[in-house]
């Protein structure tokens with residue numbers, strides 16, 4: 001078959017592995033296989049299984065609906081999982097020996113976490129329990145046959161909506177357990193303070209460790225969760241930490257003599273390194289075992305002998321699996337962990353460790369969505385799945401090229417990647433798209449991105465970078481934008497443009513720029529500072545920091561960590577850093593795009609800028625993605641395609657080469 005560019009339809013053919021769970025004896029891996037269904041325009045999840053030698057690869061639980069969250073029982077004889085069908089979610093358990101599944105209970109909305117007790121007799125999870133909120137004022141009595149408008153929504157919490165979830169009902173997460181022998185779930189925590197989905201069983205099975213911010217009205221305060229331990233017999237809750245700063249992800253050692261967890265001392269910086277701590281089982285004598293690493297770590301998991309803790313961290317745009325002993329001696333195990341999403345090329349990935357030290361992980365690359373890989377205790381690796389061999393064989397994809405340049409601001413080394421269009425010939429001149437990540441404290445890397453690949457397939461050289469502020473380069477690099485965002489990240493990005501132009505194959509008249517969220521902030525900042533780009537697409541930006549910090553879904557967070565004071569205390573600073581302050585300079589034709597239901601960067605941000613551009617006579621267009629929250633591309637597959645298609649259509653309309661009747665980028669995706 002002829003090699004061809006990636007097409008829109010390919011987004012419905014590509015698949016990705018997620019949440020690999022290796023059996024305790026290391027003999028099998030259950031994982032979640034994700035695919036995009038063209039009929040329903042939804043991402044589907046199904047649990048599959050594969051032997052450690054690659055044999056017996058099959059869907060484990062055919063049947064109605066979708067399955068996810070596979071969790072092995074401690075003896076490996078059973079697998080607990082969650083099934084969702086017709087908007088009902090059930091907790092089910094499969095017995096491997098006979099292949100029979102049984103339903104334990106129906107799970108309420110907001111369920112998170114699922115963990116076996118060490119003796120395999122119980123399962124625990126967290127779920128949301130509603131509570132009464134403030135009442136509306138009294139109105140006349142109504143009878144059932146009357147048809148009145150909905151009553152007033154009365155709110156007293158600062159934080160009452162959350163992107164991806166919508167308006168938050170009153171109530172808290174609580175912990176539940178169920179006995180495998182039968183019976184109803186038992187609610188362990190039942191108070192206004194609540195629990196949290198981030199929990200683990202104690203080694204003796206008599207308690208659960210959990211992380212939660214149990215302060216009254218915690219939604220109004222700076223985030224500060226603590227670790228707690230609840231005794232299952234008495235219901236007594238003991239708080240184990242108390243420093244200022246979040247403490248999360250409690251993980252007791254297999255013999256119960258130590259407790260590991262994640263957290264940091266909160267210095268009110270834009271970025272903090274999340275460190276891995278180890279202490280006694282009651283949290284006493286905590287010490288960081290990753291203090292020297294200068295990276296944020298995640299997903300800690302003990303080795304069976306309690307001598308090592310495995311974890312993930314991002315380094316120079318790639319997610320690594322590493323392990324540390326209790327003295328902080330760190331060994332790198334595996335590179336190229338990859339998330340299962342097809343949107344933009346953010347870092348990510350997941351793994352698990354068996355009792356005998358074999359690791360299952362999701363590993364991919366810039367040209368391959370993640371497969372399941374197995375690593376032996378000696379470090380040998382075996383790829384267990386090849387989910388996309390058939391599709392990838394047809395598609396022309398060259399690996400992302402890593403580039404570096406010195407920032408024109410201060411000479412700082414900045415990293416980025418280039419995707420070349422199919423048929424790229426450096427002897428010709430090419431149009432270029434600069435695509436900018438959000439966060440801003442996050443990182444891009446050489447992971448598979450259908451979004452950016454579709455841009456390259458349309459004939460553009462696509463450049464994406466990790467300017468200052470990005471994670472995976474350490475505390476100092478990220479905090480170079482502390483209270484200074486947007487700032488000299490602008491220079492780093494323009495340095496990327498000049499670096500690419502210096503290579504001789506970029507047409508300077510055909511430069512385009514786009515970015516979403518934090519990347520939308522920087523795109524708008526760029527066009528306020530330069531008219532070098534032929535067109536821009538500003539996606540879900542912050543345009544006006546004053547309106548944003550008071551109207552986003554995290555009003556308790558942004559003004560505290562991203563500014564030195566509140567907007568009414570220093571309005572000039574808020575205005576100085578707002579892209580709206582520069583809109584009078586803009587000459588670049590600019591597309592504006594936002595999810596209609598975005599609560600992180602509310603649509604009013606996008607619409608303010610759209611109005612200002614319009615009023616100033618700058619060519620503009622507003623694209624609203626109906627019902628979409630902030631994560632446009634990873635919510636419905638068609639939204640990813642819409643986002644890219646609208647951006648490319650705009651760039652083509654303002655491409656000087658096209659207007660002059662010259663060569664247009666090939667519209668490979670139309």
Ligand SMILES: CSCC[C@H](NC=O)C(=O)N[C@@H](CC(C)C)C(=O)N[C@@H](Cc1ccccc1)C(=O)O
Pocket residue numbers: 346437438439440441442443516517518519542554557600601630631
């Ligand atoms: C309490 S964390 C701060 C908000 C969060 N930052 C994550 O790094 C976030 O949502 N950032 C927005 C921009 C901000 C509201 C101005 C953002 O850029 N979102 C990213 C998504 C993202 C979130 C977390 C990690 C990576 C990416 C985007 O939509 O691309």
